[in-house]
Amino acid sequence: MISHIYHTGFTTNLEYFISNQNKKPKFTIVYTHGFCSDPWGRKPEEVKKWCAENGIDFLRYELAGHGSDMDRFEEADMNIWKAQILELIDEVIKGDVVVVGSSLGGWLSLIAAIQRPNRVKGVLGLAAAPDFTADYEKSARPEIKQALKENGKFSYEGSGMTFTITKKLLDSGNENLILDKPSIPVICPVVLIQGMKDESVPYQKAIKIETLLESQNVVLKLLKTATHRLNEDQNIKEILSALDSFL
DSSP: OEEEEOTTSOEEEEEEEOOOOOOSSOOEEEEEOOTTOOTTSHHHHHHHHHHHHHTOEEEEEOOTTSGGGGGGGGGOOHHHHHHHHHHIIIIIOOSOEEEEEETHHHHHHHHHHHHOTTTEEEEEEESOOTTHHHHHHHHOOHHHHHHHHHHSEEEEEETTEEEEEEHHHHHHHHTTOOTTSSOBOOOSOEEEEEETTOSSSOHHHHHHHHHHBOOSOEEEEEETTOOTTOOSHHHHHHHHHHHHHHO
16 A cells, blocks of 8 residues: 555555456556545455456555545545546556446546546446435535535534535536436446445436446446445455456
8 A cells, every 4th residue: 555646736545456467458447436435445355356366457546535535525526536536547557447436436437438538448337426416416405505505515424424515525526427418428348236225326327327328338237135335245246247247
């Protein structure tokens, strides 16, 4: 694990595993975690293990304001997170990339595929949550909207954590919406894995993503009993199976 200083001025931890196996095809998996999460849990660990077994390079990193950088959470926004993944693809990784993104990371992965079509050769979305900022604004209670207007942020408790939504985050998210267009200009193979018991991202969103993608190679897997975390044994098997398909 190393600390990486980004052009945005944020510093977060990342791990870059480079396989010493000379296997084909050769590409790098880039794992991007979700909102108020980190890249050190079971899902990324299983993805890293798969990469080691298959001779694939693997990079995982903390989003600005997360993990080792959580003290700066309120300073981060969607544009900063987008700049992170694009900087890693442009300046750290060589060759082709398959982006694996969980929740917010799924949104960033799709953006990376749009922005870098010559580099990103596949997308694996795990409960991908594009445009969640717009969803939040639409569903926010009047007192939340008032707090955002007066204070520029709103905090709430959930899952033993304090979550802070800033107006800066919402505004930057609205600058990067992809589901409000006639189509999503991603042409590489895409696999979407979505739990139907997900209370954070309704499975109908995955269906909408699949419908809007321009790619002719899209697989949508709806897991009837899975939740947002997708970290049960059977969920992990589906994730690893999807990675096999990119080989």
